[in-house]
Structure formats: C-alpha cells, structure tokens
Amino acid sequence: MERLKNKITQAVLLSVGLTLASTSFSTFAADVPAGTQLAKVQELVRGNGAEVASLDPHKTEGVPESHVIRDLLEGLVNQDSEGNTIPGVATSWETTDNKLFTFHLRKDAKWSNGDPVTAEDFVYSFKRVVDPVTASPYAWYLEMTNMVNAKEIIEGTADKETLGIKAIDPYTLQVTLTTAVPYFVKMMGHTTVKPVHKASIEKFGDKWTKPENFVGNGAFTVANWVVNERIELVPNNYYWDNAHTVLTKVTFLPIENQVAEMNRFLSGEIDITYELPNEHYKRLAKDHAESVSIPGNLCSYYYGFNNAKAPFNDVRVRKALSYAIDRNVITKFLLGQGQKPAYFLTPEIVAGFHPQMPAYGKLTQKQRVQEAKDLLSEAGFNKQNPLKFTLLYNTSENHKKIAAAIQSMWKKSLGVDVQLENQEWKTYLDTRRQGDFDVTRAGWCGDYNEASSFLSLMQSNNSSNDPKYNSAEYDQIMNKALLSTNDQERNALYAEAEVVLAKDMPIAPIYQYVKARLVNPHVGGFPTNNAEDKIFSKDLYIKQ
Amino acid sequence: MFKFIAKRILEAIPTLLVLITISFFLMRFAPGNPFSTERPLPPEVMENINAKYGLDKSVFEQYTTYLTNVLQGDFGPSFKYKDFTVNELVASALPVSAKVGAAAFVFTLIMGVGVGTIAALKQNTWIDYTIMSTAMIGVVMPSFVLAPALIYVFSIYLGWFPAGGWLDGSFQYMFLPVIGMSLLYVATFARITRGSMIETLNSNFIRTARAKGLSYTYIVLKHALKPAMLPVVSYMGPAFVGIITGSVVIETIFGLPGIGKLFVNAAFNRDYSLVMGVTILIGFLFIIFNTVVDILLAAIDPKIRY
Numbered sequence A: 001m002e003r004l005k006n007k008i009t010q011a012v013l014l015s016v017g018l019t020l021a022s023t024s025f026s027t028f029a030a031d032v033p034a035g036t037q038l039a040k041v042q043e044l045v046r047g048n049g050a051e052v053a054s055l056d057p058h059k060t061e062g063v064p065e066s067h068v069i070r071d072l073l074e075g076l077v078n079q080d081s082e083g084n085t086i087p088g089v090a091t092s093w094e095t096t097d098n099k100l101f102t103f104h105l106r107k108d109a110k111w112s113n114g115d116p117v118t119a120e121d122f123v124y125s126f127k128r129v130v131d132p133v134t135a136s137p138y139a140w141y142l143e144m145t146n147m148v149n150a151k152e153i154i155e156g157t158a159d160k161e162t163l164g165i166k167a168i169d170p171y172t173l174q175v176t177l178t179t180a181v182p183y184f185v186k187m188m189g190h191t192t193v194k195p196v197h198k199a200s201i202e203k204f205g206d207k208w209t210k211p212e213n214f215v216g217n218g219a220f221t222v223a224n225w226v227v228n229e230r231i232e233l234v235p236n237n238y239y240w241d242n243a244h245t246v247l248t249k250v251t252f253l254p255i256e257n258q259v260a261e262m263n264r265f266l267s268g269e270i271d272i273t274y275e276l277p278n279e280h281y282k283r284l285a286k287d288h289a290e291s292v293s294i295p296g297n298l299c300s301y302y303y304g305f306n307n308a309k310a311p312f313n314d315v316r317v318r319k320a321l322s323y324a325i326d327r328n329v330i331t332k333f334l335l336g337q338g339q340k341p342a343y344f345l346t347p348e349i350v351a352g353f354h355p356q357m358p359a360y361g362k363l364t365q366k367q368r369v370q371e372a373k374d375l376l377s378e379a380g381f382n383k384q385n386p387l388k389f390t391l392l393y394n395t396s397e398n399h400k401k402i403a404a405a406i407q408s409m410w411k412k413s414l415g416v417d418v419q420l421e422n423q424e425w426k427t428y429l430d431t432r433r434q435g436d437f438d439v440t441r442a443g444w445c446g447d448y449n450e451a452s453s454f455l456s457l458m459q460s461n462n463s464s465n466d467p468k469y470n471s472a473e474y475d476q477i478m479n480k481a482l483l484s485t486n487d488q489e490r491n492a493l494y495a496e497a498e499v500v501l502a503k504d505m506p507i508a509p510i511y512q513y514v515k516a517r518l519v520n521p522h523v524g525g526f527p528t529n530n531a532e533d534k535i536f537s538k539d540l541y542i543k544q
Numbered sequence B: 001m002f003k004f005i006a007k008r009i010l011e012a013i014p015t016l017l018v019l020i021t022i023s024f025f026l027m028r029f030a031p032g033n034p035f036s037t038e039r040p041l042p043p044e045v046m047e048n049i050n051a052k053y054g055l056d057k058s059v060f061e062q063y064t065t066y067l068t069n070v071l072q073g074d075f076g077p078s079f080k081y082k083d084f085t086v087n088e089l090v091a092s093a094l095p096v097s098a099k100v101g102a103a104a105f106v107f108t109l110i111m112g113v114g115v116g117t118i119a120a121l122k123q124n125t126w127i128d129y130t131i132m133s134t135a136m137i138g139v140v141m142p143s144f145v146l147a148p149a150l151i152y153v154f155s156i157y158l159g160w161f162p163a164g165g166w167l168d169g170s171f172q173y174m175f176l177p178v179i180g181m182s183l184l185y186v187a188t189f190a191r192i193t194r195g196s197m198i199e200t201l202n203s204n205f206i207r208t209a210r211a212k213g214l215s216y217t218y219i220v221l222k223h224a225l226k227p228a229m230l231p232v233v234s235y236m237g238p239a240f241v242g243i244i245t246g247s248v249v250i251e252t253i254f255g256l257p258g259i260g261k262l263f264v265n266a267a268f269n270r271d272y273s274l275v276m277g278v279t280i281l282i283g284f285l286f287i288i289f290n291t292v293v294d295i296l297l298a299a300i301d302p303k304i305r306y
Helices: A002-028 A063-072 A119-130 A139-144 A150-154 A198-209 A258-266 A278-287 A315-323 A327-335 A365-378 A397-414 A425-433 A452-458 A472-483 A487-504 B002-029 B043-052 B059-071 B086-121 B126-140 B143-157 B171-201 B204-211 B216-228 B230-254 B259-269 B272-300
Strands: A043-047 A077-079 A085-087 A090-095 A100-105 A165-169 A172-176 A220-226 A230-235 A249-253 A296-305 A388-394 A417-423 A439-445 A507-514
Touching: A043 A258, A063 A220, A063 A230, A063 A249, A085 A090, A100 A119, A119 A139, A119 A150, A119 A165, A119 A172, A119 A198, A139 A150, A258 A278, A258 B143, A258 B230, A278 A397, A296 A315, A315 A365, A315 A397, A315 A487, A315 A507, A327 A397, A327 A507, A365 A397, A388 A397, A388 A425, A397 A417, A397 A439, A417 A425, A425 A439, A425 B259, A439 A507, A452 A472, A452 A487, A472 A487, B002 B059, B002 B272, B086 B126, B086 B171, B086 B216, B086 B230, B086 B259, B086 B272, B126 B171, B143 B171, B143 B230, B171 B216, B171 B230, B204 B216, B216 B230, B230 B259, B230 B272, B259 B272
Parallel strands: A043 A249, A388 A417, A388 A439
Antiparallel strands: A077 A085, A090 A100, A100 A172, A165 A172, A220 A230, A230 A249, A296 A439, A296 A507
C-alpha cells in the first residue's frame, strides 16, 4: 500500500512537473500554441530531393540547397509562415528614396563559434557573391537588385571593393542602389544574400562547409553529412533565438525518386517530403488526407514558341496554338491537385499582382478553338498544308503526359501534326539555349515574391529569354515598371506587361503550380501559406 | 601462377587506358555541360569557372592533364558536389557498395548453389519443382519491380525493415537491398547448379564411384561438387558484373549512398571528373574479378592451365 501510494505521488508529481515544463515552455516559445503537448523526441526528418551541390550559399542555385541553407545561415530578413518579410539579423531598416537602405543589425546575433555577426560580415559576403573569382551561379541576383557596381564587378570591369555596400559601424549596414528598387528588402530573403563566416573561409577555403569546419549564424549547424544519404543538423547554441528552437535534430534526406520518398514517408521514416508522385496523388488524398499538403506555389508552367523562327514568328500561329490548349483539362484531369489554368506568365498568387483576364481567357474552349482555326487558316495553314513541328520537353512523366494531351488537342482541333521530343535535362537546356527548337516546355519559379521575378524573363536583353521574344513596347513597360517606386503603379504596369504578352503570345501559359507534399500531422508550425515554400525548421515542432 | 597474374595485370593497363580515353571523349562530346543551368551564367563567370576546372584548355590538353593527375592518384574535384573531391566521394561511397555487393554475392552463391544442389538430388520430385518454379519467377522478375514489392510488403505493410536509407549500415538497412540485388542471381545460380549437377551425377566416373560402394553423400561432396562447379564459377564473373551494375537500380530505390547512385547522378549532372573516376574504378574492379575467376577455374579444372 505504501509503495502504491508512493507511486501515485510520483505520478502526480511527474505530471505536474510535465505540465509546468510544458506551460513554461509555451510561455516563451511564441510559436507553439499554449496547451500543445510536445513529443518527447523532437527530431524531424525531411525529404529533400536531389543531393545538395554545396552548402556554400554563394555557390548554389537549387531548391534543395536553399532548404538546408535556410536553417544554417540567417540573412538580413526572414519570412513568416504567410510569406511576409520579417526581421532576421536586421531588426529594422529604413530608406527614404528606395535607393539608399540602412539596416540595423541585432547586437545578440552570433556565429556558431561565438563570434558576433556584424555588418562587416555582410559586406564581405555580398562582395564575395559578385567577385568573379567566386564564380557564383547566382551572382546576377545582386545585379538584379541594382546594387551600385554589381554589374560591373561581375563583368570584371570594376573592383569588388567598389560594391555599393558599407558598414557604418558594426551594427549598421548601408546599401546603395543605382536606381530605386522598392522591393529591395524583400529580395534580401534569398539564399544568395546569406552571410558567410570570413575567418572560416580564409582558413579552410572550399572545405569550410565540411561539418567539422562549418561556422554559421542560423538556428542550426551541420553535425553530419554523408553524400547521397543524409545531412544532420543540430541547434546552434549561439543562435540569438535558440531558446525558441524546439527541435533537437533535423535530418535532410536526398531522395530524388518520388515513389521511394513516399514509401519512406508511409513507413514513418520521413516527416515532411520534398514532393509527391502525381500518379499516387488520388490514392494519397483519399487514404492519407490528413498528410497531404498543397499550398499554392510561386511557379508557372508554359510552352515557349521560337519567336525567331518561321512559322512561329507569326503571331497568328502562336495565338492559334495557345488558344487551342484546353487548360482546364490539364489542371482538372491530368494534374488535379489544385493547379490553376494560367493565362499569364506571372502566377496570380504573387503579392500585389492583379492582372486583367485577357479576352481569350473569358471565352469558352469551343469559342477559343473556333478563333484558333480562323487564325491558323489566315496564317496559311489548312488541310492541304498542315502545320508540322516538334515539341521539346525535358524527360519527366508529368511533362510527357501534358505534352501528349496538348499534342492531341492540337491535332483534334487544328489538324496540326506535332512530334514529341524529350531530352534529358542538361541536353534540353543546351538545345533550348541554342534556339534549336520549335516549341519548348518551360517553367519558372520566382526568386522573390514580385511579378518582375517572372516578367523580366521576357525582356529582350534577358539571358533566359529562350523564346527570343523581342518587343520594344514590352521592354518599355518593364523598364518603366522597374523604375517605379510606387507599389500600385508598378503592379499596374506589370498587369499592362501581361496584356502585351497576351497580345503577342510569345509563350503559351498553361498552369500555375501548387506545391504538393506529404506532411505528417504530428509536425506543428508548418507554413501552409508560404508561396515561396520557405520552411524554417526553427519554427517547427513535433506534437505528441 | 605469379607469371599468369603478372601477365593479367600488364594486360589490364592498355584496357584501362582505352576505357579512360573512350569515356573521356564521350563525356566531353555529350550534349550539355556541367554548368548549364536554367538561367545562363554571365560569360565572365563562365570564364572563371572554366579556368578553375581547366575547361578553357583544348580537349586534348585536358586529356593529358587528366591522365597525369590520375597517375598520381588525383581524380580531381567534383564538378557538381563543389564541397568534395572525387577521391573523397568515392572513398565514402565505395565501402557502402562493397558491403552490400559482397553480402549479396555471398548470399547468392550459398543460396544458389545450395538450392540448386538440393533440386538436382531430388530431381523430378515436388521439392525440385517448387525450387525451380520459384527460381523461374526470380529470373524473370527485374529488380525495379522486385525492390518496390519488397518495400511494400516488408516496410510499409509489415513494418519489419526500413524502406530505405543506410544510417550505420546495420543488418536491418542491408537486408532488403541485399535480397533485392541477389534474388535474380540466386535463381540463375540454382538453375545452373542443378543442370550441371544432374549432368555430373550421370557421368561415368560417378557411376564408377557408386559401383565401388561409396556413400551417396560422400560421392556428392567429394566427387560431384567440384566438377559440377565449373559452369557456376564461370558464371561468377558475369554475376559480379551484374551485381555491380544492378547496384545502380537498387541503390536508387533504397537510397543507399553507394557507387551506383553516385554514378547515375554524376552522369545526369555531367560531372565529368566524377563519371571518369567511377568508370575507372568499376573497370578496374571488373579486371581484378575476372582474373580471380580465371585463377579459380584453373584451380578446379585440371584441363585448364595458366
């Protein structure tokens, strides 16, 4: 009896202790809602697509790299679960003309070796990005911010020391741009503009990213890295907000095979997948509805016409082909995860972007097909002289399905003979770049949540303008928009740019992406509304 | 014997050289390059990258530089995995593939020869039929079908083994990949062993041994097994090759950080130096293994001389 009593007392004390622990926890862990029962083991496993090419933010360009680096390094600003820009290392910032920006850095930010994070670190890092010696694949990103001399330094005509950035004092950073960029602060959330630890790079060179050498300023640091198997992160005890980090370990698994990743999720080994296999979507949505997460995504899927090549230099041909694509069939029946038909290059989810639906977007598919037929026969194509061309896409089940569907739509409604050609990724990139195609599949994801991240692609001088669209009218609108400091005016100009695109149809927009993945319901704090898919592991926790 | 081995090693040098040369030039002439990205790099950046990896020199000069470095054991930096050299990547991947491959190979031999012998001894009984029809399924089932089926049954449905990964390479992470990799060869070895064993058991010298009144078990183990193993040993070479190349599929499905996965990714990424490094490694292993098989054959078959 005595022993039983003791046990009961122990149990009561224990539960009180636990409650105390969890309440005291939730009082300072702002992100964990009060009353949430946290699991004992706070270890998270995330599927991460391809193996990362590097953990050096200045040498990477891919999404998998960004997912890991976001946890390892903290830039001037972060994003909240809704995609809003919130303070990171910078607690506040000001500008009067959108050309000169002053950032005030927090004094408690530290590197994982205890060194303070200062304005000098950002100066060093930004110069490293544009330094041609670094050969950063995303150096152009700083050029896009219009930072003083960024372009010249990248091109090798100016010294990197002349970059428009300086440390006023250890905690005040000043950036100068050549022209006003009202969304500059938003752009500072990108992987390319994360700071790196100068002393470590000088000491270890290319080897600084190895777990034994790594020094970062993010909420986590690298504990273990086995190429093609896993990257393990543990909390950075020096992180200024470490008290709010709930997870004790985050593991990223590089799994490119979507089915393999799904299997490992279903067997309970992964908490958050990188994506999910389209062909299993319906079954997953039925059997694992609680795990399927499908927020909108800042990406567009489209077909680019070779505007420099006959017959695609004829707007009537381009329009006819675009009109004849039944976008609803593709989004509803082929994809069916909530993707939206696209009539614009810019996805409608982009902040502040309110385009006007072009005329063809308002027609029924039957009417569109009728117009398409008229346009095509006006352009000189008919039964005796049918339009024939090749559609290029990069090898993927999804692209193949869509290409086959569109091929049959074109055949059925316009009598057009289309040959499908798939090429493996790198070959496809080369072919596209060399302009050696008729019509090509393409996609684009925004680097920042602003329409210019998409619309600049179609400017005649843009290096990614593979459709070779060249319109003075469009360029003029875009140049005006990029100079405008008024959000409303700028977005109106972006809408105007889309009108020009609908008129010239250099590309045929097809659908707006969603980001479908599996998330175990025991994961708390997952951002379901962040269009740029910026997930910070520091905001996540595991419920009981 | 030593003369034979020395000769084989000397023969290997020109073979490897041809292999290096062909792969080197094929790789360079493949469309796409390691640094083609969706957003093209500015020419200035591209120049720096080319200079860093020696791509600014003529292809022939690149080739001679590469050969010189390889002779010194330096396989260069990986083009894709910028934080690692090829030597580092191979050093971390090889033990994984070697462990899984060796386990699969040993398992294949023991199981294949074992059940093949049993089937031969119990020829035309239900045991024989069961073993041989199961083996038939094993032969026709490709690993990219078998492996997901194994995962579905043992990982998702029963939950006995993890659906992939390596972690520490312990038994539970090895089990399914080893089965997935070896089943085809177990089946093939079983069929070869059975056929060869039946033929041997029907031959004159076995009849003589039986006439002498020796026990059946003694005859099988002492007299029949050795000659019956000849086709089995000959098939070890192709089986080893198959297991290595098959590791590409198995390692991708199970997410093992081995050579096969490294190889596939390297080819897709046009990681020139990594493709070359792994090609040379696999070529080297093939030559070594074929030599071992030749020595084994000579040891078993008195008709073969070095």
